Amino acid sequence: MSAEDVNTKAWTVHGQQQVVRARRLPDRPVRLSSRPRAALPPVPHAAIGVGAIVLGDDGLLLGRHRYGTLELPGGTVEPGESLEQTVVRELAEETGLRARAEDVTLLGTLVDHVDHVVRVTVGAVVDAWQGRPATQPDESVGDWAWYPLDRLPDGLFVCSAQILTAWRPDLPIDHSPAHFSPYA
Numbered sequence: 001m002s003a004e005d006v007n008t009k010a011w012t013v014h015g016q017q018q019v020v021r022a023r024r025l026p027d028r029p030v031r032l033s034s035r036p037r038a039a040l041p042p043v044p045h046a047a048i049g050v051g052a053i054v055l056g057d058d059g060l061l062l063g064r065h066r067y068g069t070l071e072l073p074g075g076t077v078e079p080g081e082s083l084e085q086t087v088v089r090e091l092a093e094e095t096g097l098r099a100r101a102e103d104v105t106l107l108g109t110l111v112d113h114v115d116h117v118v119r120v121t122v123g124a125v126v127d128a129w130q131g132r133p134a135t136q137p138d139e140s141v142g143d144w145a146w147y148p149l150d151r152l153p154d155g156l157f158v159c160s161a162q163i164l165t166a167w168r169p170d171l172p173i174d175h176s177p178a179h180f181s182p183y184a
Contacts, residue, residue: 058146123163
């Protein structure tokens with residue numbers, strides 16, 4: 001260690017002399033690295049998805065899931081995808097409608113807990129799209145139809161119900177609670 005790397009300072013406090021030695025840290029890289037805590041990935045305990053409000057002249061677009069619930073177009077976020085891109089992709093995959101990411105307005109995040117899984121759902125409004133909704137091959141939601149807001153059907157999927165009441169609190173929809181954090 002060179003004399004430049006060590007700095008010695010002495011001073012007197014209450015009649016006692018104290019000596020502090022400090023050494024210079026090596027130069028740090030311009031960018032810092034990161035690493036996982038362990039070699040194995042974490043145990044999954046959260047799911048993140050989107051639900052898209054598509055409101056046309058004939059009402060709100062809802063589809064029927066193969067398990068019977070009615071729901072908004074939407075689904076799970078894929079790695080590397082923005083929330084807006086997820087809305088656009090899911091809308092096309094499920095309904096055949098084409099939209100652009102810039103035509104998607106994110107409403108906010110809903111968080112609830114289902115069977116030991118934290119569910120994070122982001123509600124969105126699609127302001128413009130092209131095409132006509134149609135059942136798509138190999139999709140679990142189909143039979144797309146438009147429903148007037150004052151005559152929404154019974155049996156909405158919980159996440160869709162949560163998104164709709166976050167968007168329009170005046171809608172008479174009952175559902176399990178979720179914490180809503182609106183985006184500015």
